[in-house]
Amino acid sequence: MKIYKINDNKFKSIYISYNFTMPVESNDIFSNNSVLGALMAKSSMKFPNQKEIERYLNGLYGASYDVNVEKFGDLYNLEFRAEVINKKFLPEKEDVLEDMLSFISSMIYEPADWTIENISREKEFILERINERKDEKLKYGVQKMEELLCGGEPFGNFLFGNVEDVLKIDKNILIDSYKKLIYAPVTIIVSGNLDGYDNIDELFNKYFKNKIKSNDICALDYNTRKNNDIKFEEVKEEQDTTQSILSLGFKVIDSSMEDFYALNLYNAILGTTPSSKLFQNVREKESLAYTVRSRYYRFKSMLVIYAGINKENYTKAVDLIKEQIESMKKGEITTEEFTSAKDSLMADLNEWKDSKVAMAKMVFSNIIAYNDSNITIDQMRENINKVTLEDVIRVANKVNLEKIFYLGGSTNE
Amino acid sequence: MNKISVEVSEELDESTFSTKLDNGLEIYICKKKNFTKKIGMFGTKYGSVVNDFIDITTGKRIKVPDGIAHFLEHKLFEKEGANALDLFSKIGVSSNAYTSFDQTVYYFETSEKFAESIAMLVKLIKEPYFTDENVEKEQGIIGQEISMYDDDPSFMVYFNTLKAMYQKNPVRIDIAGTIESISHITKDLLYTCYNTFYSPQNMFFVVVGDVDIDETIKLIKENMSKYEKDRKGENKKIEKFYQIEPEEIAQKQITQKMDVYLPQLCIGYKLNLCDGYEIAKNEIIVSILSDMYFSKQSDFFENEYNLGRVNDSIYMQYEGSETFSHVLISTTTTDVDLVEQDILTYINKIKSEEIDEELFNVIKRKKIGESILASDNLNICYRRLIDSIIDNTNVYTDIEVLKNLKANDLKEFLNKLSEKNRVTSKIIAK
Incomplete structure (x- = not known):
């Protein structure tokens, strides 16, 4: 059993991330595991309900525990995460780490015998998550684009599943999902102040060793996309809002993990900082949007640009965004744009060092992407630093527009 | 050399240093050993609720349009056509600014360009550039x-609650003003507000991170000294006027229809004004009440959850300043009317009961743990610091208050929540 440890004694607490990672064999995994995760976050044999869990955690000086679901490209990940204070900093030097490990172990491996009421309540909980997603317009615009770009691929599913699949869930489906879950490969990451815990491996062994069935996640395929044909499509959804949402989806053709750093820099120059082309041209020069950004998806080789606009400006905004993409293909990137994007990325990476969660996430992503848990922030900074203007232009020419999504009032076209 | 004072928190294993420059600028530095990021914040104790004051350059009383403090923030964070966000971004530093009811703050976050960032921030704030065109x-x-x-x-349900509670206080108006009110803003009005409220004695500089204390103070002082000559009306007393806010609420309820799936509810209790220490204390009392009576460990939440009326959480929070003081209870819910009734009945019930001492002590323990956890996050460190500057309390007052809090303090506070001063705001689906 391997535990990935990130020790930094500037912190006062310890963050624990316990991951089950699995391929998506059938799309109902999203609905089924959302409900399963909700049940496991709120009950176990020992702690029958949320109230008992909260009361127990309050007694551990406000330690936190929850269940998080996530997609890493086409892989599905269910994460049990917790945070406790290092005993050094507690008033009576009480050790609450072992209590927490014992607690997590029981939450995962000794589930409650769910009643019909429990199940139907958590189904309801997930249904609301699915139905309320339109309440945050910009986020919805991005999710909708992920769905459009990855139709048929696991990543194209909404994280919490869909209404039809949730409605079908019964106890047998959940028991099945639970069995699949605990046979999935486990990755454990501990990040924070580990001073005074030389015995941490023994502690984990004590509570988890006999429980874990598998821990090899590297054989899993995070990008199942087979063909890279571009099928251009424009999708409009009418809704009565003051502001309209525009999102554009791009596929990056023939890219590999080696292009990761160049694409990161490409994305920063295009639209993640206030010096970026999108911010400067769409917001500052033309005042077409208050929010305009781009996002690069490392595991899916794709890019999404999103903006909040006035409906009258639809055509103008689309054209202006396309212009920025084209100018990058032609290499119209100033030294200033290039350097400031690089400096921003390097600074962001450096600042991850101040976050236990960011460090844990970095290690986990690098395990999935490169099967390498030893890559450091400084190495990643070095790799960004090595990217040349030619590298950026090379990857810029792999970026192809495929979908446009619009949410808002009629654009009178 | 200006005298430097230190406040130490043993609980958080942390120290905060402070000093005052000769020009009146207060500097606070929270030392966070071994952290990479350094945060610098330059702020003024001036926000959206100030719209009536003595113009420090002419000595005459003036009324300014709603939203001008926020407008000024936008214009100051811009240099001759270039956005300040961009100027910082060009050297790889992230920056931003915000305006609230009682403060306007400009800040940067950097790991490597600390000295350059301080110089840039001071320059931006000290060199206003307003034209009719911009x-x-x-x-x-x-x-x-x-x-x-x-x-x-969520924004609308919150502002409608303030609108319902206050009759005159400008908190009832959006911090950014209205499209109509900002149309009356001119470059001269901006200079008037700037000259009155951006003088060093009304401002503060906060730094959080692993920095050298003396060097940081020197750095700020040197950058400030470049502007010592053009001191317009500095060290004159700032005079602000507020309309008298009646004790009574403005209206009992505001319901607004929006294109939402889940309706939202916010119940507000308007309270009497109090001083900075009481504000800090009330914040802690209410966060404990919220955990005891509304969080996931409460029977009330469990019941509402099982009935399917509430999904996520019910929060109770306190907000206070020189000109307002109130409690808000908010949640998203499938049934705003039923949950409103349940909460109101429940408030009456807990007011009439004794405080559960055992639960109170467990929650107190949790809050101490939360403060320790929070000190791992630099952004929470600066928020504590700015709160204490605005409330005029010591940096670690919250920890002291927490340690000394008694169950009876909760009881007394609950009695201030009166039905007469209660309002409700609802956002429902179209």
């Missing part, structure tokens, strides 16, 4: 910002 352009941009918030149900 004021007009900004009216368009802020107009978009205002309409973005119009689509945000």
Whole structure:
């Protein structure tokens, strides 16, 4: 059993991330595991309900525990995460780490015998998550684009599943999902102040060793996309809002993990900082949007640009965004744009060092992407630093527009 | 050399240093050993509720349009056509600014360009550049910002609660003003507000991170000294006027229809004004009440959850300043009317009961743990510091208050929540 440890004694607490990672064999995994995760976050044999869990955690000086679901490209990940204070900093030097490990172990491996009421309540909980997603317009615009770009691929599913699949869930489906879950490969990451815990491996062994069935996640395929044909499509959804949402989806053709750093820099120059082309041209020069950004998806080789606009400006905004993409293909990137994007990325990476969660996430992503848990922030900074203007232009020419999504009032076209 | 004072928190294993420059600027530095990021914040104790004051350059009383403090923030964070966000971004530093009811703060976050960032921040704030053209352009941009918030149900449910509670206080108006009010802003009005409220004695500089204390103070002092000559009306007393806010609420209920799936509810209790220490204390009392009576460990939440009325959480929070003081209880819910009734009945019930001492002590323990956890996060460190500057309390007052809090303090506070001063705001689906 391997535990990935990130020790930094500037912190006062310890963050624990316990991951089950699995391929998506059938799309109902999203609905089924959302409900399963909700049940496991709120009950176990020992702690029958949320109230008992909260009361127990309050007694551990406000330690936190929850269940998080996530997609890493086409892989599905269910994460049990917790945070406790290092005993050094507690008033009576009480050790609450072992209590927490014992607690997590029981939450995962000794589930409650769910009643019909429990199940139907958590189904309801997930249904609301699915139905309320339109309440945050910009986020919805991005999710909708992920769905459009990855139709048929696991990543194209909404994280919490869909209404039809949730409605079908019964106890047998959940028991099945639970069995699949605990046979999935486990990755454990501990990040924070580990001073005074030389015995941490023994502690984990004590509570988890006999429980874990598998821990090899590297054989899993995070990008199942087979063909890279571009099928251009424009999708409009009418809704009565003051502001309209525009999102554009791009596929990056023939890219590999080696292009990761160049694409990161490409994305920063295009639209993640206030010096970026999108911010400067769409917001500052033309005042077409208050929010305009781009996002690069490392595991899916794709890019999404999103903006909040006035409906009258639809055509103008689309054209202006396309212009920025084209100018990058032609290499119209100033030294200033290039350097400031690089400096921003390097600074962001450096600042991850101040976050236990960011460090844990970095290690986990690098395990999935490169099967390498030893890559450091400084190495990643070095790799960004090595990217040349030619590298950026090379990857810029792999970026192809495929979908446009619009949410808002009629654009009178 | 200016005298440097230190406040130490043993609980958080942390120290905060402070000093006052000869020009009146207060500097606070929270030392966070071994952290990479350094945060610098330059702020003024001036926000959206101030719209009536003595113009420090002429000595005459003046009324200014709503939203001008926020407008000024936008215009100051811009240099001759270039956005400050961009100027910082060009050297790889992230920056931003915000305006609230009682403060306007400009800040940067950097790991490697600390000295350059301090110089840039001081330069931006000390060299205002307003023209008729750039004021007009900004009216368009802020107009978009205002309409973005119009689509945000959580923002609307909150502001409608303030509107219902207050009759005169400008907190009832959006911090950004209205499209109409900002159309009256001119470059001269901006200079008037700037000259009155951006003088060093009304401002503060906060630094959080692993920095050298003496060097940081020297750095700020040197950058400030470049502007010592043009001191317009500095060290004159700032005089602000507030309309008298009646004790009574403005209206009992505001219900707004929006394009939402889940309705939202916010119940507000208007309270009497109090001093900075009481504000800090009330914040802690209410966060404990919230955990005891509304969080997931409460029977009340469990019941509402099992009935399917509430999904996520019910929060109770306190907000206070020189000009307002109130409690808010908010949640998203499938049934705003039923949950409102349940909460009101429940408030009456807990007011009439004794405080559960055992639960109180467990929650107190949790809060101490939360403060320790929070000190791992630099952004929470600066928020504590700015709160204490605005409330005029010591940096670690919250920890002291928490340690000394008694169950009876909760009881006394609960009795201040009166039905007469209660309002309700609801956002329901169209």
